[in-house]
Amino acid sequence: MMLETNKDKLLKIAVMGEIVSPSSMGYRVQWDGKPKLALGMAGIKYNLRVGDSCFGWASGDHVEPGVTIRGKEKPSPSECALALLACIGNEATVVSGDAKGEKGVFTGRHAGSDDLVWFPPETIEKLTIGDKVQIKSYGVGLKIKGFEDIRVNKCDPRLLDSLGIEVKDGKLVVPITAEIPGFLMGSGIGSSTVLETVDYDIQTTDPKAIKKYGLEKLRLGDIVCLKDQLCVNGRGYYNGAVTIGVIVHGMSDYAGHGPGVNPILSTKDGKVETKIDNEANIALYLGLRDKL
Amino acid sequence: MVKTNKEKLLKVAVIGEITHSAVGPSYLTKWDQTPVLGLGRGGIVYNVRVGDPCFGWVQGEKVEPGVSADGIGNDREKGAFRNLSCIGNRVKVLKEEAKGDWGTVVGKVGYLPGRNHHVVIDFEEETLAKLAIGDKVQIKVYGAGLEMTDYPGVRVMSCSPRILEGIGIEEKGRKLVIPVAKVVPAEYVGQGAGGSPPEASNWDIQTQSPDAVEYVKSLRFGDLVVLEDILSAWGRGYYEGAVTVGVVSCGPSCSLGQGIGVTSLLTGKEGEIEAKIDSEANLKNLIEQGGSE
Numbered sequence: 001m002m003l004e005t006n007k008d009k010l011l012k013i014a015v016m017g018e019i020v021s022p023s024s025m026g027y028r029v030q031w032d033g034k035p036k037l038a039l040g041m042a043g044i045k046y047n048l049r050v051g052d053s054c055f056g057w058a059s060g061d062h063v064e065p066g067v068t069i070r071g072k073e074k075p076s077p078s079e080c081a082l083a084l085l086a087c088i089g090n091e092a093t094v095v096s097g098d099a100k101g102e103k104g105v106f107t108g109r110h111a112g113s114d115d116l117v118w119f120p121p122e123t124i125e126k127l128t129i130g131d132k133v134q135i136k137s138y139g140v141g142l143k144i145k146g147f148e149d150i151r152v153n154k155c156d157p158r159l160l161d162s163l164g165i166e167v168k169d170g171k172l173v174v175p176i177t178a179e180i181p182g183f184l185m186g187s188g189i190g191s192s193t194v195l196e197t198v199d200y201d202i203q204t205t206d207p208k209a210i211k212k213y214g215l216e217k218l219r220l221g222d223i224v225c226l227k228d229q230l231c232v233n234g235r236g237y238y239n240g241a242v243t244i245g246v247i248v249h250g251m252s253d254y255a256g257h258g259p260g261v262n263p264i265l266s267t268k269d270g271k272v273e274t275k276i277d278n279e280a281n282i283a284l285y286l287g288l289r290d291k292l
Numbered sequence: 293m294v295k296t297n298k299e300k301l302l303k304v305a306v307i308g309e310i311t312h313s314a315v316g317p318s319y320l321t322k323w324d325q326t327p328v329l330g331l332g333r334g335g336i337v338y339n340v341r342v343g344d345p346c347f348g349w350v351q352g353e354k355v356e357p358g359v360s361a362d363g364i365g366n367d368r369e370k371g372a373f374r375n376l377s378c379i380g381n382r383v384k385v386l387k388e389e390a391k392g393d394w395g396t397v398v399g400k401v402g403y404l405p406g407r408n409h410h411v412v413i414d415f416e417e418e419t420l421a422k423l424a425i426g427d428k429v430q431i432k433v434y435g436a437g438l439e440m441t442d443y444p445g446v447r448v449m450s451c452s453p454r455i456l457e458g459i460g461i462e463e464k465g466r467k468l469v470i471p472v473a474k475v476v477p478a479e480y481v482g483q484g485a486g487g488s489p490p491e492a493s494n495w496d497i498q499t500q501s502p503d504a505v506e507y508v509k510s511l512r513f514g515d516l517v518v519l520e521d522i523l524s525a526w527g528r529g530y531y532e533g534a535v536t537v538g539v540v541s542c543g544p545s546c547s548l549g550q551g552i553g554v555t556s557l558l559t560g561k562e563g564e565i566e567a568k569i570d571s572e573a574n575l576k577n578l579i580e581q582g583g584s585e
Contacts, residue, residue, distance in 0.1 A: 007357070029527065030528055031525070032525075060495065136319055181479075186529055188486070190403070191483065191545065193547055205523065206523075228501075230323070230324065236547075236550070237480060237482060254527055
């Protein structure tokens with residue numbers, strides 16, 4: 001069903017970023033004390049798309065699907081308009097280089113490396129590090145009528161409409177692929193009271209926990225539920241709270257890190273319930289893939 | 293007494309200076325979306341010391357007891373001050389009115405604006421009265437690399453031999469039984485995850501959800517605590533069955549995911565560490581006051 005929202009009153013604003021080069025910090029110590037040379041953050045990833053697995057990429061750590069861009073108008077990308085205003089599902093346009101004029105979709109923000117955009121394979125082949133990408137930001141301030149207490153974050157109205165949400169007994173029922181216990185939430189928790197610019201990680205430090213909670217099934221773009229987690233301004237533990245989020249990057253071997261989540265809906269007032277649906281992934285919802 | 297390698301540890305000097313109180317340029321927005329000024333981080337806090345309660349300070353936000361210093365110089369030099377200093381290490385004031393007075397390291401706190409870090413130091417009241425923001429302090433670092441030789445799976449960090457020997461560890465079979473004021477479940481443990489190295493900075497016990505606040509309301513600065521299912525070996529993260537023993541180094545927070553700061557001292561993931569509740573398990577009884585060295 002279509003939820004009633006204030007989408008007709010939302011401002012649509014252009015924000016800009018540039019495709020950034022991968023940057024390596026050299027070897028870094030994993031949770032178990034072994035060194036790792038990680039890859040998969042920033043730049044152009046030719047063979048990693050939204051909908052692919054979070055796990056299993058050789059030397060991959062925090063792998064980001066598609067193309068990574070970064071705002072440039074301030075020294076810190078996290079302070080740029082792109083970081084604050086771009087919403088998952090927003091239209092992206094290449095505005096310089098060989099792919100000028102071609103379209104893509106904004107798919108999330110990873111605070112460690114920055115803003116992620118999906119482009120069709122034929123566009124990706126034409127892109128160059130340094131190309132400029134403009135996003136039509138649309139979604140900041142989005143509210144659901146009758147559910148104003150639910151914090152909506154980084155969510156294009158098109159994504160909200162495609163989530164397959166049903167209203168039942170005065171509650172929203174949201175399809176998700178997995179329910180994550182709150183105590184698994186790690187890096188990013190507590191950092192900054194700004195919700196829009198920071199993701200936070202489902203910790204994949206403990207191999208036992210990866211198995212026990214089925215984390216190895218997680219895919220980039222999956223819609224998941226974080227139990228007992230409140231994401232209004234900042235993010236953290238709150239007994240009984242529910243947060244719905246989108247997986248934006250892959251697993252990690254660094255202590256306290258793992259697949260990153262951009263919260264899109266959050267409440268502590270019991271207005272959100274979930275149901276398991278293995279197809280709950282933005283790659284299908286936003287038409288980026290025909291199947292997973 | 294637990295056997296250690298303390299005879300082989302290097303003793304090294306690191307230098308820092310007393311920070312300014314770290315209040316932001318604007319109001320903080322609390323988790324419930326109301327504004328607060330938030331004070332008590334950094335600088336010199338005259339009327340809060342180790343042993344005092346964490347909760348109840350008006351508009352307090354991550355209150356650090358006593359004096360907070362950070363390293364000076366380039367990033368490597370600051371890194372030495374932050375990573376090598378140990379709880380229980382002695383600190384000498386180098387210049388100005390309090391020159392020659394001594395204090396003791398009681399906590400290490402990170403996640404400050406601008407990626408700064410504080411080493412929290414206890415001084416006697418008469419020294420506090422003489423100190424000024426910007427005064428230089430030198431720490432005689434002793435403890436980096438400390439190991440319990442019969443327990444190779446347990447990592448020791450930020451812990452001087454004096455504190456390790458003073459906290460009342462008992463050996464029971466192949467286990468270390470450690471007196472702590474509180475055992476904190478992983479669901480309450482927040483910011484700190486992902487941070488590395490665990491020698492610097494801290495974990496936070498989240499203080500927004502009413503059940504969490506109720507559970508930790510009796511904590512005091514300097515209390516020893518256990519964080520359950522938390523590993524702080526090579527970075528900080530959730531690990532079922534792991535244990536982190538730490539010391540309360542700063543007070544509660546109004547920001548989601550943040551709260552009472554805990555500096556890691558010991559960690560193991562194979563069941564080597566057991567907690568024994570003891571409401572007196574607090575640094576106050578272990579630190580040397582004033583004096584020379």
